[in-house]
Amino acid sequence: MIRVQKEDFDLGEELRALGAGNHNIGGITSFVGLVRDMAGGEHVGAMTLEHYPGMTEKMLEKIEAEANERWPLEASLIIHRYGRMEPGEQIVLVACASPHREAAFEACHFLIDWLKTRAPFWKLEEKDSGAAWVDAKASDDDAAAKWD
Amino acid sequence: MKILYFAWMRGKTGIGEEDVTPPAEVTDVAGLVAWLKTRGPGFEDAFQNMEVVRAAVNQEFVELDAPVKAGDEVAFFPPVTGG
Numbered sequence: 001m002i003r004v005q006k007e008d009f010d011l012g013e014e015l016r017a018l019g020a021g022n023h024n025i026g027g028i029t030s031f032v033g034l035v036r037d038m039a040g041g042e043h044v045g046a047m048t049l050e051h052y053p054g055m056t057e058k059m060l061e062k063i064e065a066e067a068n069e070r071w072p073l074e075a076s077l078i079i080h081r082y083g084r085m086e087p088g089e090q091i092v093l094v095a096c097a098s099p100h101r102e103a104a105f106e107a108c109h110f111l112i113d114w115l116k117t118r119a120p121f122w123k124l125e126e127k128d129s130g131a132a133w134v135d136a137k138a139s140d141d142d143a144a145a146k147w148d
Numbered sequence: 149m150k151i152l153y154f155a156w157m158r159g160k161t162g163i164g165e166e167d168v169t170p171p172a173e174v175t176d177v178a179g180l181v182a183w184l185k186t187r188g189p190g191f192e193d194a195f196q197n198m199e200v201v202r203a204a205v206n207q208e209f210v211e212l213d214a215p216v217k218a219g220d221e222v223a224f225f226p227p228v229t230g231g
Contacts, residue, residue, distance in 0.1 A: 033231050050154060050155055052152070052154060052204075052207075052223060052225070054207055055223070080230065091231070092230070112231055115230055115231045116228070117227075117228065118209075118228070119228060119231070120204070120225065120230070121228055122154060122155035122229055122230075123229045124155070133156045133226065133229075136226065136227030136228065136229050140229075
């Protein structure tokens with residue numbers, strides 16, 4: 001399941017609901033991305049995430065389908081927020097449920113790596129020196145490429 | 149043809165979305181970019197370095213040689229930085 005939303009999410013609630021009642025699930029892994037208060041040695045007061053409505057949902061569905069093809073998952077969830085967020089706030093949740101832990105760990109890792117390079121989101125940081133768009137990192141491309 | 153601009157590309161062009169009718173010789177993304185650049189300094193600036201510009205046609209990532217036609221939705225944006 002994928003969700004693109006402005007609102008925050010409750011991690012416990014989401015993980016409990018994921019595959020509830022499915023006793024074939026042996027483990028759930030999750031990754032939560034948070035807003036940091038520092039970037040490039042500068043203080044960040046807040047961050048705004050812009051996205052491409054329509055394409056974002058399409059890409060997240062595609063990424064999730066790819067993970068489900070590669071690993072035997074019983075359930076998966078991607079929640080990605082957009083809009084203005086302050087340090088400490090949750091940006092993204094990726095969770096994978098599988099009979100075995102290895103598939104759950106790997107699929108979760110794969111999903112977040114792919115999200116960073118394939119989902120149309122852009123970060124605008126409010127720094128002390130002014131607002132600046134975050135540049136894509138080559139290390140993110142490298143991380144995604146290792147799953148090719 | 150609907151054109152969308154995101155992140156700093158929207159800042160440079162000054163618009164997020166527009167409907168355009170490019171000349172008939174525009175048949176791919178590269179041709180479209182060349183034509184859009186003629187429409188003012190903001191557009192020229194936005195497309196100045198194509199290394200940092202990504203494109204999508206009808207919500208699919210594409211390369212610059214991808215075809216475009218009337219009725220398409222074409223988006224331009226910097227490399228993504230979500231998560």
